[in-house]
Amino acid sequence: MLRRKINDELARWNADPHHKSLIVQGARQVGKTYAIEHFGEAHYERVVTLNFEEHPEYKAIFSGGRDAASIFAQLSLFFPGVDFTERRVLLFLDEIQSCPDAITSLKFLTMDGRADVIASGSLLGIAYREVSSFPVGYVDHMSMHSMDFKEFLWGMGLGDDVVAYLKGFFDRREQVPDAVQERMMRLFRQYVVVGGMPEAVQRFVDTNDFSKVLQVQRDILAEYGNDIAKYAVGSEKARARACFLSIPKQLARDSKKFSYAVVEPKSSARKYGGSLQWLYDAGIINFCYKLTAPELPFEGNADNTKFKVYMRDTGLLVAMLEEGSQKDILNGNLGIYKGAVYENIVGDMFAKNGKPLYYYERNNSLEMDFFIRYEGQATAVEVKASQNRKAKSMQSLIEKHGVVHGIKLAPGNFGTVGDKVEVMPIYMAMFL
Structure with a gap:
């Protein structure tokens, strides 16, 4: 159990x-x-x-x-x-x-x-x-959400003592031993692919077979499609389905802001806005709203007409991608979906921790993946699928826009960029 x-x-x-x-x-x-x-x-x-x-x-x-x-x-x-x-x-x-x-x-x-x-x-x-x-x-x-990373670790046989051990490195901002770091990144990539749907996790625990996990996930996606057909009203059926199927394409774009034109050329919120809200109300997606200024209070600075859309379970997002995507992710080769998958999993982890999702963009030249309230401050969070320690956008926010704290989540270990940017292993997002 x-x-x-x-x-x-x-x-x-x-x-x-x-x-x-x-x-x-x-x-x-x-x-x-x-x-x-x-x-x-x-x-x-x-x-x-x-x-x-x-x-x-x-x-x-x-x-x-x-x-x-x-x-x-x-x-x-x-x-x-x-x-x-x-x-x-x-x-x-x-x-x-x-x-x-x-x-x-x-x-x-x-x-x-x-x-x-x-x-x-x-x-x-x-x-x-x-x-x-x-x-x-x-x-x-x-x-109730699908299983978060901590619950996934429990399912994989790791107890509270292991989670507390990892939390100690987070609290001390101390380098994780190489063997532990390698093991945790392998488990994290498995979580990205398996996701948190209990049946998918149990199938993985029982068989260690990703193809069987994928079948479970596609069955769940089919049930979501059936729900749209059963509960959506009138023309909303086709529109909600079109919005749902567009999510991988939306996240593969350089600018991940949701575009109605990806759903249908020359379309708008007037036609599809209600269908997106239907998917949110059904518990399938999360909204990540754009901030007009990178400062608290976030709700007061949010532009609710501009947003990104993330799947609430990243394993289901991966199951929507083309064949072979599971293997690519496990091997760290994400192609055009590299940013999409890692952003989605961090957004999913933040949402399961009760954090509303916000991002910041300025003149299409400066974008920050997330902003969260952390230790009472408006904290910029950048998500990277590689171990590149550069943080150009974050440094710009700190130097020119009054942001005083930044966190970069990446596959590497703890470190710093300058004196105001912390680098953390991406799985440490579960403690933020």
């Missing part, structure tokens, strides 16, 4: 005597159902699961009266003998996006309190549009 961080988050939620009904949101196939059911089996006398996609008949439970008494009366017909009292039973509402009435009912289930309730869905950002009354103030929220 793969160890997931959300297990600890669910335990903390359960231990809070004032917890409410919980909504766990995340993209398809990130492991929500397995994690919640495993948690329920460990902490409750029984788990009652209502999967609204597998059993549409469960929707009738919430289509009449939405008060708790009516809901539990209906539940007793489907699950005779289950004692929904004293929070001994976990009621798990899975794929709740297929039953908007159940989302509204979470308010009354929280107020009633006789059973703990966890709701989960892969397209909740889409389904919220159909909810007549969202239970604001009556639910707790939790997000």
